[in-house]
Amino acid sequence: MNLQVRIISLIVSVLFVAYVIQLVRSRKLRETDSIVWILAGVAIFILAVWVKPLILLTRLIGAKLWASTLFFSGLVFLTFVSLWITTRISALSDEVRELAQRVTLLSGEEGPGKTEATTGVNRESFRKERPTQ
Amino acid sequence: MVIPARNEAGSVGSVVSRVAALHPGFDILVIDDDSSDGTGELAHQAGARVLRAPVNLGYGGAVQTGFKYAYEHGYDLVVLMDADGQHDPEGISDLIAASADYDLVVGSRFKGRASYRISPIRLVGMRLFSAIASAIMGRHLTDTSSGFQALGRPVFSLLALGAYPVDFPDADTLIWVSRHGFKVGEVGVVMHRRVAGKSMISGVGSSVRYALKMPLAILVTILRIPSAEKGEDVR
Numbered sequence: 001m002n003l004q005v006r007i008i009s010l011i012v013s014v015l016f017v018a019y020v021i022q023l024v025r026s027r028k029l030r031e032t033d034s035i036v037w038i039l040a041g042v043a044i045f046i047l048a049v050w051v052k053p054l055i056l057l058t059r060l061i062g063a064k065l066w067a068s069t070l071f072f073s074g075l076v077f078l079t080f081v082s083l084w085i086t087t088r089i090s091a092l093s094d095e096v097r098e099l100a101q102r103v104t105l106l107s108g109e110e111g112p113g114k115t116e117a118t119t120g121v122n123r124e125s126f127r128k129e130r131p132t133q
Numbered sequence: 134m135v136i137p138a139r140n141e142a143g144s145v146g147s148v149v150s151r152v153a154a155l156h157p158g159f160d161i162l163v164i165d166d167d168s169s170d171g172t173g174e175l176a177h178q179a180g181a182r183v184l185r186a187p188v189n190l191g192y193g194g195a196v197q198t199g200f201k202y203a204y205e206h207g208y209d210l211v212v213l214m215d216a217d218g219q220h221d222p223e224g225i226s227d228l229i230a231a232s233a234d235y236d237l238v239v240g241s242r243f244k245g246r247a248s249y250r251i252s253p254i255r256l257v258g259m260r261l262f263s264a265i266a267s268a269i270m271g272r273h274l275t276d277t278s279s280g281f282q283a284l285g286r287p288v289f290s291l292l293a294l295g296a297y298p299v300d301f302p303d304a305d306t307l308i309w310v311s312r313h314g315f316k317v318g319e320v321g322v323v324m325h326r327r328v329a330g331k332s333m334i335s336g337v338g339s340s341v342r343y344a345l346k347m348p349l350a351i352l353v354t355i356l357r358i359p360s361a362e363k364g365e366d367v368r
Binding site: 105 | 190191194201202
């Protein structure tokens with residue numbers, strides 16, 4: 001790996017980690033969510049300083065260029081990160097729906113038949129049709 | 134009666150009053166899914182109880198809200214129907230009659246006296262998924278995508294407390310219910326053209342999404358393990 005690439009990698013990783021920390025500082029990113037990005041920045045930094053693992057890995061996966069290994073691992077990393085983020089979004093959507101339904105049920109109904117007496121009578125008429133199991 | 138409605142001002146009033154006229158003893162609950170056209174008001178005026186969602190819950194989300202309401206208020210039977218006027222309220226008594234023998238009764242557009250025309254492509258899709266679902270459940274069903282259903286307490290409790298699809302609850306939900314050991318049956322119902330408004334599945338995009346989502350939904354439903362206990366104890 002030539003010196004130029006290493007210097008640029010070092011600068012990029014330092015700036016990247018600094019930016020992540022700034023996001024956490026300004027509360028745009030939570031500490032727990034920032035860990036994965038800080039680790040990614042640190043990984044780039046380490047690989048720029050200490051090239052050996054990258055070359056070893058390149059031989060291991062049978063790639064010709066260390067750059068390919070770098071791109072490949074970056075792609076795999078980003079794929080998993082976005083998959084993980086999608087699962088977070090799914091979970092949040094479920095939670096939001098749950099909350100919206102709760103709000104809907106709590107906000108109270110409008111319309112006739114609101115009194116307990118009416119509800120009771122109507123419930124009875126349903127029970128007649130179908131006994132509780 | 135649970136009637137989910139999103140921007141159905143053109144039809145919700147008449148649907149509610151027809152149901153109320155035919156079945157005066159029933160509690161009619163309209164889930165107004167964040168409508169902007171006064172759907173909730175009209176349903177209220179027609180004599181329904183109205184629950185208003187603060188955000189768009191989606192069809193499935195609105196239906197599940199109705200199930201949760203029924204669960205919490207101790208009802209024993211829920212009849213689910215659309216607010217767009219496609220489901221003929223005359224069919225309600227058939228659904229309820231059949232619910233004595235089944236835990237979940239589907240009102241089928243293709244069984245018996247249906248008078249309904251759908252585009253051929255949709256028809257093929259509906260038939261296909263019905264056939265797949267029938268094969269999995271070991272019970273012949275002709276119309277698994279119908280939103281005209283009667284559900285006994287154990288079934289709607291299961292769907293209220295567990296997961297329920299947000300967009301189009303369909304064959305996958307029936308398979309899920311059936312895998313919990315509940316009996317799923319079918320009766321023929323009359324289906325009309327829409328009185329007003331737009332279908333949930335309209336346009337190429339949502340049709341493609343539907344065609345892709347259903348097989349996946351059916352597959353994962355088969356792969357899921359049913360909750361150990363069914364009905365009210367499901368948490």
